[in-house]
Amino acid sequence: MLTRTIALLLAPLVAATVLPAPVTAQSGPLRITISEGVIEPLPFAVPMFQAETGGAEQIAADITRVVAQDLTGTGLFREIPASSFISTPASFASPVAYPDWRAINAQALITGAVAVNGNQLTVKFRLFDVFTGAELGEGLQFAGTTGGWRRMGHKVADAVYSRITGESGYFDSRVVFVAESGPKDNRARRLGIMDYDGENRQFLTDSNSLVLAPRFSPNGDRVLYTSYESGFPRISLLDVASVGRRQITTVEGEMAFSPRFSKDGSAVIYSVSTGGNTDIYRTDLGSGSHSRLTSAPSIETSPSLSPDGSRIVFESDRSGTQQLYVMSASGGEPQRISFGEGRYGSPVWSPRGDLIAFTKQNAGRFHIGVMRTDGSEERLLTSSFLDESPTWAPNGRVLMFTRETQGASGGPQIYSVDISGRNLKQVPTGGFASDPSWGPLQQ
């Protein structure tokens, strides 16, 4: 487990003398307001972090790369190559040669240092606003083990991203997904887990039985998913650390699927099919008590809770086609919110509470889109043969989803896109992969 310590690193005296005034994260030119849309990425420089102990050079270089890749990967930042640098800091405590960074138009400068003692790793960094000539925020230090070196880089990048955008970061997070292999008519599926950037991939189950649509718990310690291990679809709960799993006792029915955690992780919201009718239920994991949330003769599935836990968005075909509805978390009469052309499914409530992401199927194409929670201001972000199953980054600024290519040799891959519709890219998964569920920022 990575422990995080915040240390105020005293600013070098010389640098302090050139500071015109303290700079806060709310002022100065070093600021990206994401909602306005960024056309020109902000140029930054990140000289290789200093190795402060012998033999730490490689891990310092690797961590520096993670920081740079996280930032450039957002599409909001552009890295200035080291070959352009006029000078580099002699040490972490050296005063910043602002003119050298202004000359190459670096707006942000990130400096860092790495120390390794046994398997203990310490990473510290500073962020400078080059054109105001001031440090932006305080220096931070992270301490952990060498095995978690990528996380240390993500922590640094999250802090930089947060200070410049005013939004929380999302780099130190993990994604659970379905890893797929084999031909289309005999595909093997198993649960996988990876860092948000596709690194550190591991399997959580074997591929002996079909698994569908995993969901992380609110704090990332457990995963709910649909498993055919018993021969029929049932809901399983998996502990991420031990990889132990058990079947949840749901209400009676022929099939149980589409599970999601309640906001405090103590209950499961899911669908059960009986006699061809699918409705949404809630089961308390502790007491095992059940409640029924919908009771219509149509299909009600794919529930998603609002971040305050008070409402549920779900899909239903009660109108004749798949559409999105919002109801109280305890059930009751739902309000339809989707009214555009086509069919809407797999809604997911943003962690910020402001938007609902969904899959839209219209005129032979699939789209990932977002709308406000009352259904207004619908925007489609993607378009392809088959896009589906969006999941939110912990800061509500980026979505991952499944994109499947067509034909006998086609298969699914995981993509990400930000809510402006820009920065569409594939997440490396080492093979076919689907149904991502993006977990929280790690502690």
Add this chain to the structure above:
Amino acid sequence: MNKYLTVSILVGALALSACTRPDRFGAGAGAGADGMGVGAGAGAGFDQAGIGQSGLGAGNPNSPEYFQQTIGDRVLFAVDQSTLSAEAMATLDGQAQWLQANSDYLAVIEGHADEQGTREYNVALGARRANAAREYLISRGVPANRLRTISYGKERPIATCSDPSCYAQNRRAVTVIAAGALS
């Protein structure tokens, strides 16, 4: 639950048991391959590996192979629908007669969808299709406790192209015969 776990294992073993049980041996390999339209045609192409093994059994009208290949083990559905067509009802009439004549067998009806839909909705849609077939079989006299349903949504396509001809084959309910005692 354990009963059905056993059933699903037995389903997988059927092709083999057909070869080792003398009473399953029939006369003509592939007899009736031109049987009832949809079901038989799709069934013959459905499991290439099983054709050689099951050929001896398919001529025996009481064999699961006969059910699969001659009576027709599957019915197809229109896009996003679970309504049974006249052709589907004719196939299910044959299934009901066979199931009543072979009361030692259970059946699991598998509902499927094509890939043109979201994953969880398709599980629910497959459940609706499987249930439509089950309800019809019950209406034709098959005891309800011999019929179980399962949906695989769009996860088990038999035709892999991405055009309407393949989608039509994948929107199906398949009646899988399983040996097993009623409890």
